[in-house]
Amino acid sequence: MRSPRVVITGYGLRVPGASTLPDLVSLYRSGQAATVPLEASLSAWAGGRIDDPSLDALRDKQRDPCSVFALAAAGDAIAMAGLQPGAALQTAGVYVGCGGGGLSSIEDSVLDLHIKNEVKSQTLVKSMTNAPCAQISIAYGCQGPTLTYAMACSSASHAVGEAMTLIRSGRCERVIAGGVEAPLTLTMLRVWAAMRLLASGADARVRPFCFERGGLLLGEGSVFFVLESEAAALARGAEPLAELAGYGARSDASHMTAPNADLQAQTIGQALAGAELTPQEVGHVSAHGTATLAGDVSETRAIKAIFGSHAPALPISATKSFHGHLLGAAGGVSLLASLLAVRTGFVAPTVNFGTPDPELDLDYVPNVARDGVDIRHSLCNAFGFGGSNASLILSRIG
Amino acid sequence: MPRVQIGSILMTPIQSPEDVLYEVVAKEMNMPEATVRQAQSLEELNIDSLEMIEIVMTLEDRLGITIDDRQLREVRSLPQLLALIETSPKKAG
Numbered sequence: 001m002r003s004p005r006v007v008i009t010g011y012g013l014r015v016p017g018a019s020t021l022p023d024l025v026s027l028y029r030s031g032q033a034a035t036v037p038l039e040a041s042l043s044a045w046a047g048g049r050i051d052d053p054s055l056d057a058l059r060d061k062q063r064d065p066c067s068v069f070a071l072a073a074a075g076d077a078i079a080m081a082g083l084q085p086g087a088a089l090q091t092a093g094v095y096v097g098c099g100g101g102g103l104s105s106i107e108d109s110v111l112d113l114h115i116k117n118e119v120k121s122q123t124l125v126k127s128m129t130n131a132p133c134a135q136i137s138i139a140y141g142c143q144g145p146t147l148t149y150a151m152a153c154s155s156a157s158h159a160v161g162e163a164m165t166l167i168r169s170g171r172c173e174r175v176i177a178g179g180v181e182a183p184l185t186l187t188m189l190r191v192w193a194a195m196r197l198l199a200s201g202a203d204a205r206v207r208p209f210c211f212e213r214g215g216l217l218l219g220e221g222s223v224f225f226v227l228e229s230e231a232a233a234l235a236r237g238a239e240p241l242a243e244l245a246g247y248g249a250r251s252d253a254s255h256m257t258a259p260n261a262d263l264q265a266q267t268i269g270q271a272l273a274g275a276e277l278t279p280q281e282v283g284h285v286s287a288h289g290t291a292t293l294a295g296d297v298s299e300t301r302a303i304k305a306i307f308g309s310h311a312p313a314l315p316i317s318a319t320k321s322f323h324g325h326l327l328g329a330a331g332g333v334s335l336l337a338s339l340l341a342v343r344t345g346f347v348a349p350t351v352n353f354g355t356p357d358p359e360l361d362l363d364y365v366p367n368v369a370r371d372g373v374d375i376r377h378s379l380c381n382a383f384g385f386g387g388s389n390a391s392l393i394l395s396r397i398g
Numbered sequence: 399m400p401r402v403q404i405g406s407i408l409m410t411p412i413q414s415p416e417d418v419l420y421e422v423v424a425k426e427m428n429m430p431e432a433t434v435r436q437a438q439s440l441e442e443l444n445i446d447s448l449e450m451i452e453i454v455m456t457l458e459d460r461l462g463i464t465i466d467d468r469q470l471r472e473v474r475s476l477p478q479l480l481a482l483i484e485t486s487p488k489k490a491g
Binding site: 194195196214255256257258293294 | 446447448451454455467468471
């Protein structure tokens with residue numbers, strides 16, 4: 001028996017193509033990616049943009065877009081959980097995954113300095129990587145531990161997993177946890193393109209796990225959850241939506257960018273052990289699935305290594321095919337797909353799926369969503385540059 | 399690259415793809431070109447995947463070609479890379 005059990009009581013999102021969970025389900029049912037050609041100086045690329053006029057109310061000269069996205073998603077999560085200003089929020093922690101911080105503020109500042117010899121006093125508080133975390137804690141009066149995890153593409157999963165670990169330790173009963181990223185700047189796009197990791201062209205799409213996969217697209221956005229001990233949630237009359245049951249965190253210790261299937265498998269194994277599950281009890285995988293040549297092969301090998309003969313029976317959703325890669329927020333997006341799977345039996349598809357690749361022979365749910373699948377436990381993977389791996393297990397309540 | 403006097407004009411001779419390859423690799427890896435030419439494998443030169451990307455992007459610019467990433471994954475030596483260069487299409491436009 002895991003003690004105390006950690007449950008999700010609220011969630012919020014601002015991701016390309018969706019600002020609510022019903023929006024997200026509609027997007028996944030449509031089978032149409034939300035990535036679009038980017039504008040103006042970024043027009044050589046496609047990406048995942050947030051188009052939500054309600055964010056204007058949160059914009060402020062001290063807030064980079066990444067803080068605005070974080071405040072919007074965290075605010076929705078807190079409201080859904082029914083948390084009001086007072087003791088329950090005052091003792092809460094805030095754990096945020098964020099890879100790059102205020103990237104557009106940094107870029108603007110560098111241009112201002114070199115072109116106009118000007119520096120703005122707000123640049124530091126806009127651009128620091130822990131700014132979204134600080135903005136949430138200030139906005140909601142959260143005086144518990146506030147920490148930012150900058151672990152590239154696994155940042156959000158580490159933030160959620162570490163929050164779960166904190167709550168299980170008994171040191172804090174409630175954490176606002178998730179991730180955010182706002183990477184759509186000319187510098188960042190050029191940097192990712194220079195590594196030959198971006199799908200090329202303004203009409204490019206993300207095509208995970210098929211032969212035509214040709215790299216990722218960057219996306220912006222944010223996903224947050226309210227995590228609580230089950231006892232704390234029930235004591236204030238909140239409804240547990242799902243149990244966060246397992247967390248694996250392992251490092252490749254081998255290469256800055258090359259994936260390591262052995263360590264990915266160990267990470268998944270650690271998450272299963274933490275959830276006290278056998279591989280056969282898992283019914284769904286929300287994949288990292290970046291659509292790079294090497295990454296999808298490595299993740300497939302890791303899944304096969306852990307699940308063995310059960311692997312072909314697992315539906316695997318790669319939601320980056322819809323939104324692009326939200327980097328520091330990516331693990332949060334993937335966890336939403338796990339939440340849909342265990343709560344409603346809805347399985348998000350992997351869109352833009354073309355020709356199967358002989359090296360990739362599992363069930364990637366090509367192009368069409370599925371309903372009514374009996375899924376008690378979902379595995380959610382996130383693997384980051386630098387070799388950081390995080391896997392979460394989300395379980396149905398009851 | 400040394401320039402040569404032809405009549406009254408100082409010219410840079412056109413390099414073969416092979417010469418460009420070894421020059422680019424030697425520069426990226428900070429090694430003598432002779433060492434690079436003698437190497438039997440990429441592993442022997444300690445070329446990792448990020449260095450390989452840098453090498454390939456420079457080769458694409460210098461030679462005006464596009465190198466296929468999927469075929470690049472199979473390359474284990476510089477002669478194999480040279481063979482890939484020689485069958486790679488010219489850049490569009």
